Amino acid sequence: MTDVPQETLDDATAVLTSALAGDSDAVVGTFDAVVDRSGVAGAYEVAWCLAATMVGDGVPRGAWTLDFPGIDEAGYDARWVARFVSAYANSDGDTGAALFGAAIADGQLPDCLLTLAGSAVATIRHRAG
Template identity: 65%
Template sequence: MIRQFSAARLTRPNTLRPVVSIPPEVYGDAAAVLDSALIGDRDGVVHAFDEAVDKRGVRGAYDVAVCLAATLVGEGTPQSFAALEFPNIDDAGYDMRWVARFVSACANADDSTGEALFSAALVDGQLSECLLTLAGSTIATIKHRAG
């Protein structure tokens, strides 16, 4: 039943202004990431992102990350600039700061910033941890909304 839960959350119309054109198969990859994150399987999350990279290169992982950010932001996103509040973000670790900034970029349809953040995390050797944190944050948000 886990697949149905996460897939249902990801197949609803994207409420964010389009950041990138996301191929339909990305939603299946994002569901696989969330399925693993939901049960706390870090290796499964990494494997699901690796599968996306195997299919579409690094862009595949980026598209999955954008899909997760859209799920995290949810419905009701303003159609103008969104100012997201992240108290004490400067004191957080690299991965948490990255997630906050990446989600902000996606919420504001700022693809160039999203791509720059993604590339910087890759170059810094932090991308895997950032993507794990993004997946965990998305699951935590889904659970919070459901509960």
Template identity: 65%
Template sequence: MTVDPDHAFEDAALILDQALAGNGKAVAGTFDAVVKREGAFGAYNVAWCLAGELAGDGLRAGPWTLDYPEIDEAHYDARWVARFVSAYVNEDQPTGEALVGAAIADGRLPECLLTLAGSTVATLRRRSPGAP
């Protein structure tokens, strides 16, 4: 899977706008529309874009290791986000794809994507304290 610039960036930007506005219902609706339109491929692409926003610009090349104390005790969605972002920063697309597939198989993809969007927004707000 690779990022489809025709939709993924626009969908990710819309999701971030909705999340910044505090409209969780709209975020969930946009994710649902992406999945209906493009399936797991679309969900992966949008998640990859969100992980890129969360990681930010100027990240030096890895390898990076996941430093998340007691990750195995965290909620499913928090573990998923930590591992997905780790895959992103290590440019490990196969692991990112596997994580999306696992979340689908476990019936947990919607909550994982919402947590990723929330984590991305929280990170953006922390970087720019004057942001909405």
């Protein structure tokens, strides 16, 4: 990721630190503070950073098909995370923004962001293996 404001990186780090500690209330609190300070666009940028954490640095972006076995049977939040991370991997910010807006309209954004944070932590733990 390039040209990401330090404040956004700090917020993403706070989300990951809280998620690593298993503190979902702190994850929600960090996202709430971001929304209070920077609006929904700020929360989107933090979520985009979390997707970047999951995809990693060494992966060329664009034209990816990601395999998520059983995704059609998964809950809303898991499907949303899979699609959001796929949008990031494909450098498709328009789809990422549309997914974010849909989650807001469906009243599902808080659950989606918690699942995204948990998925990012699972990815970090898996890589540390």
